[in-house]
Amino acid sequence: MSALLEVKHLSVTFETPQGNVHAVQDVDLTIERGSTVGLVGESGCGKSTLGRAILRLHPRNASVQGSIRFAGRDLLALPPREVRDLRGRNLAMIFQDPMTRLDPLMRIRDHFIETIRAHDPTVEKKEALERARKVLADVRVPSDRLGMYPHELSGGMRQRIMIALCLLFKPALLIADEPTTALDVILEAQILELLRSIMKEYNMAVLLITHNLGLVAEFADRVAVMYAGHLAEEGATIPLFREPRHPYTQGLLASVIDLETTQLYSVPGAPPTLLGRSEGCPFYPRCEKRMDVCKTVYPEMRPVGDDRRAVACHLY
Amino acid sequence: MSEPILEVQDLRVHFSVFKGFLQRLLGGGEAKVHAVDGVTFSLREGEVFGLVGESGCGKTTIARTLVGLVRPTSGRIRYRGKDVNIADKKSRFQLQQRIQMVYQDPHAALSPAMTVGEAIADVFRTHGIINERGMRIPATSEEVVRKAALRALADVGLRPPEFFYAKYPDELSGGQKQRVVAARVLALRPRIIIADEPVAMLDMSVRARMLEFLLELKDRYHLTYIFITHDLATAKFMCTRIAIMYLGRIVEAGPAKTIYADPKHPYTRALLQAIPIPDPERRTQKVLPRGEVPNAVWPPAGCRFHPRCPAALATCGWEGRDFVSFLEERWLPSDMEAEESELGPVEAWEPADFEVRRESSSDENPSRIADRVRQILSESGGPMAQAVTAVAVEADEVVVRFRRPDLLAPKEVDGRIVECLLY
Numbered sequence: 173m174s175a176l177l178e179v180k181h182l183s184v185t186f187e188t189p190q191g192n193v194h195a196v197q198d199v200d201l202t203i204e205r206g207s208t209v210g211l212v213g214e215s216g217c218g219k220s221t222l223g224r225a226i227l228r229l230h231p232r233n234a235s236v237q238g239s240i241r242f243a244g245r246d247l248l249a250l251p252p253r254e255v256r257d258l259r260g261r262n263l264a265m266i267f268q269d270p271m272t273r274l275d276p277l278m279r280i281r282d283h284f285i286e287t288i289r290a291h292d293p294t295v296e297k298k299e300a301l302e303r304a305r306k307v308l309a310d311v312r313v314p315s316d317r318l319g320m321y322p323h324e325l326s327g328g329m330r331q332r333i334m335i336a337l338c339l340l341f342k343p344a345l346l347i348a349d350e351p352t353t354a355l356d357v358i359l360e361a362q363i364l365e366l367l368r369s370i371m372k373e374y375n376m377a378v379l380l381i382t383h384n385l386g387l388v389a390e391f392a393d394r395v396a397v398m399y400a401g402h403l404a405e406e407g408a409t410i411p412l413f414r415e416p417r418h419p420y421t422q423g424l425l426a427s428v429i430d431l432e433t434t435q436l437y438s439v440p441g442a443p444p445t446l447l448g449r450s451e452g453c454p455f456y457p458r459c460e461k462r463m464d465v466c467k468t469v470y471p472e473m474r475p476v477g478d479d480r481r482a483v484a485c486h487l488y
Numbered sequence: 489m490s491e492p493i494l495e496v497q498d499l500r501v502h503f504s505v506f507k508g509f510l511q512r513l514l515g516g517g518e519a520k521v522h523a524v525d526g527v528t529f530s531l532r533e534g535e536v537f538g539l540v541g542e543s544g545c546g547k548t549t550i551a552r553t554l555v556g557l558v559r560p561t562s563g564r565i566r567y568r569g570k571d572v573n574i575a576d577k578k579s580r581f582q583l584q585q586r587i588q589m590v591y592q593d594p595h596a597a598l599s600p601a602m603t604v605g606e607a608i609a610d611v612f613r614t615h616g617i618i619n620e621r622g623m624r625i626p627a628t629s630e631e632v633v634r635k636a637a638l639r640a641l642a643d644v645g646l647r648p649p650e651f652f653y654a655k656y657p658d659e660l661s662g663g664q665k666q667r668v669v670a671a672r673v674l675a676l677r678p679r680i681i682i683a684d685e686p687v688a689m690l691d692m693s694v695r696a697r698m699l700e701f702l703l704e705l706k707d708r709y710h711l712t713y714i715f716i717t718h719d720l721a722t723a724k725f726m727c728t729r730i731a732i733m734y735l736g737r738i739v740e741a742g743p744a745k746t747i748y749a750d751p752k753h754p755y756t757r758a759l760l761q762a763i764p765i766p767d768p769e770r771r772t773q774k775v776l777p778r779g780e781v782p783n784a785v786w787p788p789a790g791c792r793f794h795p796r797c798p799a800a801l802a803t804c805g806w807e808g809r810d811f812v813s814f815l816e817e818r819w820l821p822s823d824m825e826a827e828e829s830e831l832g833p834v835e836a837w838e839p840a841d842f843e844v845r846r847e848s849s850s851d852e853n854p855s856r857i858a859d860r861v862r863q864i865l866s867e868s869g870g871p872m873a874q875a876v877t878a879v880a881v882e883a884d885e886v887v888v889r890f891r892r893p894d895l896l897a898p899k900e901v902d903g904r905i906v907e908c909l910l911y
Contacts, residue, residue: 214691214692214693215691314816314817314834316816316833316834316835326780327780328780329780356542356543356718356781357542357718357719357720357759357762357763358542358758358759358762358776358777359780360762360764361761361762361764361774361776362776365774365776383691383692384764385692385766386763386764386765386766387764389764389765389766389767389768389771390764390765390768390771392768409768410768410769413766413767413768413769414769423693424692424693425766427692427693427694427695427696428692428766429695429696429699429719429721429722429725430721430763430765430766431720431721431724431748431760431763433721433724433725434725436696436697436699436700436725437696438693438694438695438696438697438700439693439694442661442663442694443691443693
């Protein structure tokens, strides 16, 4: 059986007055049905751009190259109308701040009715509300919230409602872009538990985009680490955390502060700007294991070891 | 043990909530956000004191009160044993020179239209230049001011200072901006620095450097820190003592080591458990508190954490609205229609302090409703059900009454202060 999502050689370039910004460069990513992939990286590494490009939600000044095959169809080759129907029906996305995604002038019920009718114009109001109640129960939200406006709800409730809106058509893939970053730790953990149980119930795959390695460790089956628009490393979660291979992954893991931290570590330098294209490895200026070849030759993603891992580094 | 440099006693900060015309007409008590509601702590010279809690717990309000941005409603603040008259502008101003604050977002703290050098020079122009011995030298010439600003930049590691002097904030990285903010704060030679989530906006790979930098400044300038964070892991690394806050109150406070080794308050435990562990081989099922932090305008009775607490007792402060949430929750999984027909819609239950009432319509039998309530309460058997003193029928109303909560006060337990009825 083929994978649910297969991204190949994906590049996203923004044209700006200052020059071209290469936000995503030559990225390959595969997501199997019902699985969770964590896409981690720091701000500006291109992880959100990649997530949006999969849904073809990139802005007008972006050019997208490569291929995105979803359930056997190339999303980049489909007419916009068909993509729009896939989006919301088979592919859904939740964002960091649910308040900005809900219309402040619309009651929650109208969000549901509108979403359902966008895909199924013939559905009666009553039936739409019935379906809304069902998915709300799945995300543990009392159905009296349907009559409320977004501002009357707490942050956690809003995010649950966003998730419920995504679930209406039982999508095969949910892209969650920093879904818990605006929430406190306890709420974050609650939402994650919820996503986990819903994934099972709906047999849904999740692409979790986050800067938080702890979340990925708790949630994802596989991890993809992004740096400066490139994929640095990709592999199954447990072996990757046990033995990170790319120096950036190693640095990122070492700089996590958790309850057992006794020694602080930070990666030297700062992430590069994505203006213009760099010759060699983008991590070269910050890398503690850099070699001469790294300066001039870009390291391709290569399989390393026997745990289905790929690393973009000349060390391997 | 050294004398406390700062003591905060029973500090309260309440904010009035704007009410619409109709609400004012309808009356009801004045609505106030109880942002900080009786907080007491002291700061020892040279320590890093952590104020830890989720958003809305009041930690930032305390900070803003200490630097004079917010007027406290009541309470005492003592600096080096001397009372600071909160009502007096001048004495608050003197305190402000001693206490300075580093904010979460360095970008918002710097003017985008000013070079960072100028931003620092401006402080010297306003307050004069304070030398190593704490002497204030008036800023006589631009040359003196510029020199002082350059030295301040070099002192926080922005070298060569001439290069950074002419930079605008958006030309710098987050870490560099945070250093500029630090340079400006240090220009007044404060004794206490309040760092409000100083690394929350920074990327993981550079966070540690900022924390190390803060610790280095502390040693170099003999500073005392109040470190505000929602992140218990960072607090553990940075702080000598911590206070965990929830909805305007300190629920547990003491030496960091003691609290992390054996957290006592159920909220502290919940916070610790919720932290994601960056090790996929140690995934565990978490027992999380239910729901979210309630509205601080009407904080829960008794212990404010009781509606979410996994270890709550019958004496913790159960009240009418807890019964309403209980009904909401129990209806979720089961067949709603059948339940609703007997108890009526949730909205029909009107909570008021320690009771909750529901008027029955002419075609309903209030004693049947009361029986049903008794039944579901005994089925649940939880602490809320145990707190019910009576389910009664009064005329055509069904009333559920709750016992009053036991008195809650901070108590010393195993080397730390806890505010919880379990102890």
